[in-house]
Amino acid sequence: MATFTWEVNDGIGVVTIDTPGAPVNVISRAVTEDLYEALAVLEREPGVKALVFLSGKPDNFIAGADIEEFVRLKSTADAEQMARDGQALLDRVSSYPKPIVAAINGACLGGGLEFALACRYRVATDHPKTQIGLPEIQLGILPAAGGCQRLPRLIGARAALDIILAGKSERAGKAQRLGIVDELVPPAILRDIAVAAARRLSQGSFRRPRRSGFLGSLLDGNPLGRLLVFRLARKQVLAQTRGNYPAPLAALEAVRHGLSHGMREGLKREAQLFGQLALSDVSRKLVQIFFATRELKKDPGIAGAPPAAEVQRLAVVGSGFMGAGIAGTTVVQAGIDVRLKDSDVARVAKGLNAARDLVNERLTRRRITKFEHTRLVAFLSGSDQYTGFGGAQLVVEAVFEELGVKQQVLRECEAVLPATAVFASNTSTIPIGRIAERAARPERIVGMHFFSPVARMPLLEVIPTAATAPQTVSTAVAFGRRLGKTVIVVKDAPGFWVNRILGPYMNEAAHLLLSGVRAEEIDRAMVQFGFPVGPITLLDEVGIDVAQHAGEVLEAAFGERMTPPPALGALVKDGRLGRKAGKGFYRYANGKKGGVDAAIYALLGVQPNGAIPAAEIVQRLTYAMLNEAARALAEGVVRSPRDGDIGAIYGFGFPPFRGGPLRYLDDVGADRLFAELQRLAERLGPRFAPSEAIVDHARSRARFYP
Ligand code: 3H9
Numbered sequence: 001m002a003t004f005t006w007e008v009n010d011g012i013g014v015v016t017i018d019t020p021g022a023p024v025n026v027i028s029r030a031v032t033e034d035l036y037e038a039l040a041v042l043e044r045e046p047g048v049k050a051l052v053f054l055s056g057k058p059d060n061f062i063a064g065a066d067i068e069e070f071v072r073l074k075s076t077a078d079a080e081q082m083a084r085d086g087q088a089l090l091d092r093v094s095s096y097p098k099p100i101v102a103a104i105n106g107a108c109l110g111g112g113l114e115f116a117l118a119c120r121y122r123v124a125t126d127h128p129k130t131q132i133g134l135p136e137i138q139l140g141i142l143p144a145a146g147g148c149q150r151l152p153r154l155i156g157a158r159a160a161l162d163i164i165l166a167g168k169s170e171r172a173g174k175a176q177r178l179g180i181v182d183e184l185v186p187p188a189i190l191r192d193i194a195v196a197a198a199r200r201l202s203q204g205s206f207r208r209p210r211r212s213g214f215l216g217s218l219l220d221g222n223p224l225g226r227l228l229v230f231r232l233a234r235k236q237v238l239a240q241t242r243g244n245y246p247a248p249l250a251a252l253e254a255v256r257h258g259l260s261h262g263m264r265e266g267l268k269r270e271a272q273l274f275g276q277l278a279l280s281d282v283s284r285k286l287v288q289i290f291f292a293t294r295e296l297k298k299d300p301g302i303a304g305a306p307p308a309a310e311v312q313r314l315a316v317v318g319s320g321f322m323g324a325g326i327a328g329t330t331v332v333q334a335g336i337d338v339r340l341k342d343s344d345v346a347r348v349a350k351g352l353n354a355a356r357d358l359v360n361e362r363l364t365r366r367r368i369t370k371f372e373h374t375r376l377v378a379f380l381s382g383s384d385q386y387t388g389f390g391g392a393q394l395v396v397e398a399v400f401e402e403l404g405v406k407q408q409v410l411r412e413c414e415a416v417l418p419a420t421a422v423f424a425s426n427t428s429t430i431p432i433g434r435i436a437e438r439a440a441r442p443e444r445i446v447g448m449h450f451f452s453p454v455a456r457m458p459l460l461e462v463i464p465t466a467a468t469a470p471q472t473v474s475t476a477v478a479f480g481r482r483l484g485k486t487v488i489v490v491k492d493a494p495g496f497w498v499n500r501i502l503g504p505y506m507n508e509a510a511h512l513l514l515s516g517v518r519a520e521e522i523d524r525a526m527v528q529f530g531f532p533v534g535p536i537t538l539l540d541e542v543g544i545d546v547a548q549h550a551g552e553v554l555e556a557a558f559g560e561r562m563t564p565p566p567a568l569g570a571l572v573k574d575g576r577l578g579r580k581a582g583k584g585f586y587r588y589a590n591g592k593k594g595g596v597d598a599a600i601y602a603l604l605g606v607q608p609n610g611a612i613p614a615a616e617i618v619q620r621l622t623y624a625m626l627n628e629a630a631r632a633l634a635e636g637v638v639r640s641p642r643d644g645d646i647g648a649i650y651g652f653g654f655p656p657f658r659g660g661p662l663r664y665l666d667d668v669g670a671d672r673l674f675a676e677l678q679r680l681a682e683r684l685g686p687r688f689a690p691s692e693a694i695v696d697h698a699r700s701r702a703r704f705y706p
Contacts, residue, residue, distance in 0.1 A: 003031050004038040005056075011049040012198045013042050014191065018056025025057055027111045027145075028066035032089050039092060050198035051096075053119070054103035054191060059129040061102075064110025067139065070278055071287055080275030086111060086145030087267050090118040094150075099201035103194035105187055108132045109169060113180075114143060117150040120201055122180065123194045124172040125187040128367075132180060133169030137247045139290060140283030140657070144274035148254035149266045154208075155179045156220040157259060161233050164255065165248045173366070182208070223260070230256050244530050244657055247277055285659035289649065292642045293486060301462060301477035301489035305470045308478035309420065313337040315392035317409050319351020319382065322426055323398035325454030327351065328358030331379045332455070334482045339392060340382035348382040355380055358455050386416040393418075394479060396448055398426040401549070406435045414440045422472050424448040428499055429553040432492045433465040443469035446476045449496055450485075451651060452542075459650035460485035461496050486650050488643040494557035495550070497638050498651035501661065503554040503562050504624035504687070506547060509535035510567040511684075512617060516609035519585045519596045525614040526621060530655025535621065537593075538652070540584035544568050545577050561687045570603045620680065622661075624688065626668070627677055629661040631691035633704075641704040662704040670697035 003025070006015040015038060017025050025031075042048050055061045065086065073079045093100060093115065102108075102116035104124040113134055116122050124130050134143045134151070142148060143164060152160035155178050163170065175181040185193045200206070220226060230252065237248045250273040258266020277283050300308070311334075316327045319342040327338045340355070342348045356377055363373040381388065389395065395417060397409045406425060413423055423445050425435050432447040439445050447463030460480040464473045473489060480487040490497045509522050513536070523534025539547050551564040571584070578584035579593070587594035601608060629644060638644040645660020658664045665673060673694055680688035696702070 003034045006038070006042065006051075008045065008048055009195070010199075011047060011202065012195050013045070013048040013051045014195065015042070015051055015053050016056045017053060017062065023057075024060040024063040024107070025055055025112070026063050026066040027086070027089075027115065028069055029085075031066075032085065035089060036092065039096060043097065048098065050099040050101070050202035052101045052103050052191070052194045052198050053115075054194065055106060057106060060106040061104045061108040061130075062112025062115055063107050064112050064135070065145065067287060067290065070141070071284075073278055076275040076279055079278035080271050082278075083144035083271035083274040086114070087271065090114055090146050093118040094146075099198060099206075101194045101198045101201065103190050104132070104172070104181070105130055105190055107169075110134060110136055110143065110147075111145050114145040114147040114150070117154060117180075118146065121182050121197050121206065123183045123185060123190060123197055124175065124181040125190050126172055126184055127187050128171070130172040131169040132172060132175040133167070134164050135167040135169060137165060137167035137245075137251060138286065140245070140247050140280060140286040141277045142247055142251040142254055142270065142273055144254075144270050146267060146270070148251055148270050149258040149263050151180070152220075152255050152259060153263075157226055157229050157255060158220060161229070161252065161255060164251050165233060165237060171367075179208075226256075226259060242528050242530070244655065245282060246280065247283070250277055282657045285657055285663065288659060288663070289646070289656055292646050295642070296486055296488070296646060297481065299477075300474045301487060302464070302470050302473045305474035307471075308474040309393055309422070309471060311336065311393045311475065311479050311482075313339065313388075313392045313394075314479075315339045315341065315389045315395040315413075315417075317341050317395065317397040317413065318399035319347050319354075320398065321354070322450060322452060322454060323396075324351040324354035325358070325452070326396055326398060326426065326450060327380065328355035329455045329483050331355065331376050332358055332362055333484050334479075335376060335379065337379050337391075338381070339388040340380070341384065341386060341389070342382070343384060345384050348384060352380055352382050386412060389413065389416045390418065392421055394422045394424065394475065396424045396426050398450075401427060401429055403430055403434055406430060407438060410435060410439055410445070420444070422446060422475050424476055426450050429495070429550055431494065432463050433467075436465055436467065442467035444472050446472050447492065447496070448476050448480065449498075451498070457650075458484075458486050459498070459647060460487045461498060461647070461651075462487055462489045463492050463496055464489065465492050486646060488638060488647045490643075490647070491635070491637045493632075493635065493637050495554050497632060497644060497647045499550055500554065500632050500637060501625050501629045501648065502652060503551065504628045505621050506535055506539065507551065507562065507564050507687075508621050508624045509539075510565045512612065512620065514565050514567055514604060514606055515612065516606050517612050517617060518608045518610070519600065521610070521614070522617055522621075525617040528614070529618050529622070530658060532653040536585045536596075539568075540578035540586055540593075543578045543580055544584055545572050548572055561689070563687075567604055570605075571600065574603055576600070576603075619676065620684075622664070623673060623677060623680065626661055626665045626673060627688070627691050627694060630665060630670075630693035630697065633662065634691070634693035634696075666703045666705055670694055670703075671701065674698035 003019045006013050019025050100119040101121045102119040106129050134147050136143045159178050176184045254270040257269040314330050316323045319340050327340050330338050340351050359376045362368045395413050399409050425447050436442045436445040446468050449461040451457035462476045477487045519536040523536050526534040548568040554562040576584050582588045587597045641662040644662050648654035648661050649656050674690045677688050677690040
């Protein structure tokens, strides 16, 4: 009974959950057995009138069912049984003859929340690490230990579906407002308040106030209202997932079935659906991404790396959109001093304002207190001089994308920075080695390629040159992680990883446009394939001029196969730079995207003709990307297929349910891809010629993943 220990004080048994040696508490088979045993012993104790469960881990209550365990499931029947076992355990908890109080501090997720929901009462701390939710959907499964039954019964179908279908976690304050948590307390008094609640419950009955309000009871409380709720939810799910993710629809069905046929039947359906989902290809892919992301969190980015230098002050040169984004994100995520520098004070002031906006947004969204807001804002300062750079351990330059300008900034920084400071360039197109050419301390120079907008985009590419010292790499990687980014270390080659494999994909979109495919048809096909936005919308978002420049860099480096068709030039000349200019392929009004602007076809000199079906659009775009991804991996641009896949998923939203381009390539099969590429090359030109990596893989029937 290693996971559960307890002490009894004045009739209340306080049980601590703490799996020895594990980073977080999870509900595994072994823990399940321990819990049955603990409940049996405590039931027999006549002196125990009520129980409190709290966690012995500092930041974690229970992180859910053990994901490693359900990955090992071999059959639908085993998976269904696993859900039934979980449900039986929580039935035991909910029908326990003595009241049980969950005292929640830290993550209370998935099966952890299902456990808490089976308890009679829930007290949670207002600590920011206290996250309460059901993230199962994000793993391609559904809450199957009664979560689809107990949550809607507690807070109403609408609110429950909102959490379950998005796989959302809420902070404790919101969970209390929703009615999931009964009491919200500071961590220091969690135990006392939970014990007091347990005592009250042991002395009398407790009725939870109803919260749903007039509209809520109208919608949740009668079959017709519920029908409406489910219809709407289904529509929303289909619009968001395009039918590519089966779990949200299954969860909807489990909730609906339970509310119309009762708890028992609902549980049965929940278990059946879990059985089907747990072994599905989509779930396996999403779980692989979960583990790959965790692995990357621990990966220093370079073999045998020395510990990262601690960064207490960041300096940023260039206070434009990127620079301000890096500055603001640093303050919000790392809470350290940031010094911003630009060529004149007006620009600096604009950058500081934009950085401050990110802190303000945290306050508006109630993520921080007013006090914390004041503290964080005070970390931001700036100047048109390099004052304050002497105290920085890391400087990131985000100035204009021109080699000469960047080299100049590097020289100026080296003159004022401490010799041990790291200089990072946030460039998307210029080789880091070129920037470092005339550096006094090339070993301290590295690339840190953030994506735009910095605050929202989860990926960071760290790019060492041949001369970069290992500690410079580990410092950049560790700092990126402090900003909450998933970091991949990539080779200093044109386009790095993300832009390199996006290049042929974007070019192919332009080829399709020029052969008369409508912009919205291209976008629609790729969104249906699983991308968050299509390539034409992406061009508008990135900026058509920026994309054109990136295309030129790739063409200069790789020649004909990366030559962009002459589509973008005409648009740039017309001032169509995308969303930022208020016009691109699409129309924009008051920041809102409208339809495609038909004028683009005249500019491109084509008549839309609808001649190419969606399947071919998808094939040409994705195969162009897969071909390049295999080639770049073979050249060592990324260290492993894992890094390549995570980079594509977090960098530009490659459909997660397909596992990333390299996993998808395995699924397509190198031999089939080879044959199709050859066919496309014959028909459309040598840009489709299979790369050597594809030829090798096809010949040896190799896979990127075992
Ligand atoms: C479920 O509950 C299904 C049920 O409805 C019904 C079934 C019948 N299992 O992220 P971190 C490990 S499905 C196994 O670095 P943080 C993680 O791999 C589950 N392992 O820390 C890592 O291991 P290592 C629904 C888990 O502080 C270590 O813990 N729950 C699990 O940044 C530390 O993790 C979820 O989806 C798990 N459930 O974040 C929650 N959780 O050190 C998934 C964590 O060896 N977990 N580990 O690399 C999380 O979101 C984050 O881990 C958490 C902590 C927020 C808890």
